[in-house]
Amino acid sequence: MLLPHPLLAELTEAVRDGMPVAIAELGDLVRIPSVSWDGFDAEHVATSASAVKVLLDGLGVFDTVEISTAPIDDERTGHPALLATRQSKNGKPTILLYAHHDVQPPGNPADWDSSPFEPTVRGDRLYGRGAADDKAGVMAHIAAIRAFVDTVGHDFDLGLVAFFEGEEEFGSRSFANFVVQHREQLAADVIVVADSDNWDVNTPALTVGLRGNVTFKLKISTLKHASHSGMFGGAAPDAMLAAIKLLATLHADDGSVAVKGLTSRESETPPYSEATLAEEAALLDGVSAIGHGSVLSRLWDQPAITITGIDAPTVVNASNTLAPSIMVKLSARIAPGQTAADAYEALEAHLLAHAPFGAHVEISDVDRGDPFLVDTSGWAVAEAKDAMYQAWGVEPLETGIGGSIPFISTLVENFPQAQILVTGVEDPDSRAHSPNESLHLGVFQRAILTEAVLLAKLETRG
Template identity: 70%
Template sequence: MTDTSETDTTTTSDADLRAAVERGIPATIAELCALVKIPSVAWAAFDPSHVQASAEAVAALARGLDVFESVEIKQAGIPGSSDLGQPAVLATRRARNGRPTVLLYAHHDVQPPGKDEEWESSPFEATVRGDRLYGRGAADDKAGVMAHIASIRALVEAEGPDFDLGLALFIEGEEEFGSRSFATFLEENREALRADAIVVADSNNWDIDTPALTIGLRGNVTFRLTVRTLDHASHSGMFGGAVPDAMLATIALLATLHDADGSVAVTGLTSHEQATPDYSEQQLRLETGLIDGVATIGRGTILSRIWSQPSITVTGIDAPSVANASNTLSPSISVRVSTRIAPGQVAADAYVALEKHLVEHAPFGAKVEIDDVDMGEPFLVDTSGWAVAEARQAMADAWGTEPVDIGVGGSIPFIADLVRVFPEAQILVTGVEDPDSRAHSPNESLHLGVFKRAVLSEALLLGRLNQRTGH
């Protein structure tokens, strides 16, 4: 890898980069709108042809930059399965004259839209209202894809296509579906992806006026839990009161996962100690829509609960609907359990603790089954490297205010794979989202001012890294 020296952060190309970003933003937003129209949901129940179409659109954008030596759409195998993962785009350009190589990551797949009636405009028709662009993937993470494309385009316009910086563009196609082929993809494309710094454009900013560098991420353990009490359904009027139905057992079991104040009550799930910025309950209510009169849950500062403590959420349930409810004792109920684990804990250890708890606390002798398990490791960023310093300075110059170091309650599990395969690379977790983006929710949106500043931050970073020489 390239050992790089410090560079002058007041290079004469800064003004050119700013002008190039400004000129390119309208076309970039139009390209983002075109990507949003493609319903690229990688989940098994959705049409995979849309993910393929999205990959082809991203590859066309990469080829249109005319700077990459290779642009390919590739797939890798899913460990433990004969299936291939979803298509990803990989574009590469070798470094020259001792310059570093930067790997730019984002993902082109999106979350399912949910119920159309909960959207104020069609989820796959990008719609501008005020200073925000609405649509599924408008923020998470097709805006991340376009931030990379736009920043490279600005660098080409300011420096010309014959610059020395090495680039690898990796746009994944299944991040929202667990990045199941990610580790295999890294191994199969190790040399093409090798870099001195890795920019992961899939996180948040502090607010619409303040940039952030994410330095801590919770990991995840998710699974399907099935609770069984009967061989077949029975009449609730005839046998209720003597026979425990699966719904009763499931509710009772899930209730054991939390203390009375909502803190996680599973022995073996750990927390991470870290200082957190000031963040009020009023701000939490504003950003989440927490209803007046409903209390917060957990202990410690609000941000410590979100960034550095475990949480457990039931994200789905297979049970009779209210419309189809009959007077029946349900024989089995399945739920999807999503657990976020604190930095510093190994995901496999957290799973063992969860499994032990659920088996030991099953009420009435109910039978507990766990399957469809996904695990992702938490992550803490080493902030001592030159790339972090360069990124912070670029953010400060682009936004006009110093960036904040933040943790994130959500997970980006593949980062642990990046660290494992490329231990010498410096990881920079950036993003285009803000507290009102509502990623994964109806009415997901991108603040256009935040997007422009995020593009400028990355363009300045790339321009300055293009000036760094080895020694």
């Protein structure tokens, strides 16, 4: 690693002094239930966008700060995003800082130890929906800029772009059109996507591999209408039986994916035991891991299929009838090296070929996102890893991640010369998307300092 940056001590002090404000501002954002999914009040996402705009305006460094939307298609418009720009001067690079201010639905409030939209500090963690994913990413960018400016002043030459999306959790459906609409403003030499995690609370990570995703609704139908289960059960196939049999074909006996045409990737992975998996994934006593190969190859380099929702009669409303149709939500993670389009074709072919009893299968509401592998040969990766080392005091790891950030492939397509850095403020216990989502405040502080150091390094880069 390189020698400590000349401004490291001053930046460290600025970040430390700014933490109470950063945590308070993050808490204010967490209180806004900015769920971007259909069926939730879109006004909350607009309120969140307005709150973030106030924070960006308050930095006093951007030439323009705007709230903007883009079309999804001819009939729908995406949720509001923030776009702030500052032109570079004297040949300095431009860095684009990405995060998203929308959040996942909270789920059942009873599963939370505190209210999902009331930020709560317990120990060294801040709990709340979006506290980690990804309002912490928004605030890490804002706090890093603030510490950088407190240290070097407002008269700097580095170009800055802040792009805070408002619908990442709902598939970034207007993202491609937004990029086209704002291509000139979004152009940058380095793009930092703060929406990933770290190896643990003491070890930083730069994400270099991401799985892609394919999600869709799957309807399985066998009857024109519900029928008496006593009168016709045993001869007439109901949709629940057909759905169970069809979904069971997606996996082999060891739990690995059994869909012909979904591919895996070979790569070396760091040591990571099944005992660590059991702890971090919260396996119940006696429940074993699934799949084959190293644990991290299963998470980073192999496909996975999860049924994330089922529309069926509830137990309390169950009657003695054969169900005519069952609807499920299928989420597939795609290994790097395969396109989401090819993966969807494989999934579609499998489901149609394995539908039992001649059941009718309908697929709708399809979303696709390609996997991504970071080119680690560029100078920006070296600068980012050095900034991590200086902020954390520990050598960073290059890691994959089982999750997906589909829009990165759109950035690469539109800005092929830009270097992509995927960072984050999460750790293995952040529980993003789950009840009791939380942010480790020490990780938050070190992530802010990492980015402040990176900004200072780019400011002095020739």
